[in-house]
Amino acid sequence: MTRPEPASYYAATASPRPARPPLEGSLSVDVAIVGGGFTGLSAALELAERGYKVALLEAETVGWGASGRNGGQVNTGYRKGPGELVAMFGRDQARRLWALSEEAKQMIRDRVARHGIACDLKPGSLYAVLKEEELGEIDGDLEVLRTQLGYDQAAHVDRAGMAERLGTTLYRGGLADAGALHLHPLNYALGLAAAAEKAGARIFEDTRATKIDPAGHGAETARGRVTARFTLVACNAYLEGLLPALEPRILPISNYIIATEPLGPARARSLIRDDVAVCDSKFVVNYYRLSADHRLLFGGGEVYTRRDPRDIKRFVRPHMLRVYPQLADARLDYGWGGRLAVTMSRLPNIGRLAGDLFYAQGFSGQGVALTGIAGRVIAEAMAGQAERFDIMARIPHRAFPGGPLLRHPAQILGMLWYAMRDRL
Template identity: 55%
Template sequence: MTAHPQASRASPHAPSLYAATARDPRDRPALDGDRNADVCIIGGGYTGLSAALHLAEAGRRVVLLEANRIGWGASGRNGGQLHSGQRQDVDTLEAWFGRDRARALFDLGEAAKATVKDLIARHAIACDWRDGLIHAAHKRRYVEPMWRQADRLRRDYGLDGVTELDAAALAAAIGTGVYFGGTRDATAGHLQPLDFALGLARAAETAGATLHEATPALRIEPGARPRIVTPTGTVTADVVLVACNGYLAGLEAETDAHVMPIHNYVLATEPLGARADRLIPGREAVSDSRFVVHYWRLDAAGRMVFGGGETYRRDFPQDLKTFVRSHMLKVYPQLADAAIDFAWGGTLAVTMSRLPFIRRLKPGLYTAAGYSGQGVSLATFAGRLIAEAIAGDTARFDVLAALPARRFPGGRLLRHPSLVLAMTWYALRDRL
């Protein structure tokens, strides 16, 4: 078929370490013409790809539309960390929802973590998976609550792999003495996030799903069978899943009101050689207790991959290397002489509660977004839960869909200034 005269061009992947080292970054054609499907998925990140895979395995005709490249958004740019549980700790969940509901939410977080590991194993996804994640307290008064939480996770929630680290043990584990203590979670870990997304895409295609790149969804026309209009054709489907997270751009108003896009940034140093073993000898990932979190890990080549700093304006800082390097040197001043080979930014989405926004908005229309920094596990799992719900099993989907969600105040015009004020306050609190 000939190219449509209004065909879009996919933006290339961010200039990241992940894009430079991706395994099998094949191109996929844009939609050309009109299609029918059982399910149309808008968004080629973890949620959309996982839903496409699980739906195709269940025998559904699936068409996925991605405006740019598969894994182009946060799924291909993030820090690659896989955490246990939910974004909120169990004390907070119990205070909000009670013990039984908190346990159900934590167990779903654990099922999300297990889903990622299972997909990697079942589909032989080469994404440099490594076990282990360390959480570091940047204030002395945070250590005791962190340890108390670890004890509760073992005793009441069955997470046997979490252990406490005092200041000396933590310094030995992460190669810096700027933190006061922490915990190690042997059941969590890290991976190369773009390779994981590309592996999900290949598995979905093998199962029978059709994936289109360079195909932005312009609008969703309602009806008994909704129609998704793109510059190069349409898809009419029984069910539509909106899986755009921080890249909604006004496509679906209800989701847009509940999630807020924010920018985050990552760098990768040159390979550090023998120095890498002195930094993180166990090769765990690390994140700290700041509200505006610092997170890092060593990749398979011994590069330091460090994330830090958020901005709330529409554009990225002009000099990303300098911007993120300033955060890294607060943790690792000994890396002042290390060359920065890559630096990139991306957009994630947060909710007011920091719990995901997953809904059946009306018959035939699902949405999932707002993973608030825990998207490797929760976004992948959301795709699976929505596939289960479409197939008629709503038990696990309903637990997350019932979570209360507040709209960001101020509507589309005023909510962004409100977020800037709030996040600036939390960033100041981190420093005090």
């Protein structure tokens, strides 16, 4: 039996979904995929369109994890800034990585149009800077974007411009990105699932993988088995012991979002004039946008234990009111949380453990876009065209220190330090 959906705005406004039965018995396919989030669904669609027989195993329901709970922001690039990318990889390799991230955004536009996915896709984002000393970083990033990476859709916004666009005087300046997007993530996931099934993929829900063949030739479940030529493990923060070799490379972090009551078009646009997605410069980032029915969806706050707050609405509300004190009278209709996975480098961890066993994880808050391109390049590699897969697989990664017993306490100390810096 699947665990219940989170009581989220997305679940309450989800598109109709078919009942997908669990796997019963044995099945032989070309590719077994474990995980029904963006990565697994993207790979399933790509592979099915290439003519591969695909079986996707999802422990709960499609989009149950981070893919159906996140802020819906399709941001440009990676969690590392453009200057950091060039410094880390050199100009040529940074340009290759950047091109993949740009393709990731275009994939979303193309898939929504091609498959008629109703996910309220909208353009634009604002990066909102809280401290004067951070403004120089924006100018440096813009210079790298234009001269090193060939990206010209971002522009500096001064303090007055931020106040006009966002209805708050909190920010010292910012970066407007016309090339970014935002969407209803659960409906996008459901649309990908429908497209993959139409292309011939089979999706099994309530089907938790209990064992992965170490050579990548299938997976076992409580009630069946899939034999495959290739296997992709795409569980991200919800690995839960399935592949212990992968877990040291990621840290699951809990994140929380609230949704106000419908505010009406005028009041909603007084908060975000241009209906773009917003994220700020805090390490424990605040992020927010408007929904199709004129609610403010606001994510923020940090938790340093494995337990969720008892009252998520009450927990996130002070962060919202710091930005928008004028919403003190607004009712909160939804509050929910979920887990994402970050890596030490804050770059995605994509690769293979054996010749036929692939994995993708650790998108570090940039997963709405980057999961799509991860699924595509993994599909290419399975088809014998590994050049683009290798670009991402060669990103170096270190395990988090401390081993399984000390990893979480070390994370707490690190997050406390950065949270303290946010308040200085």
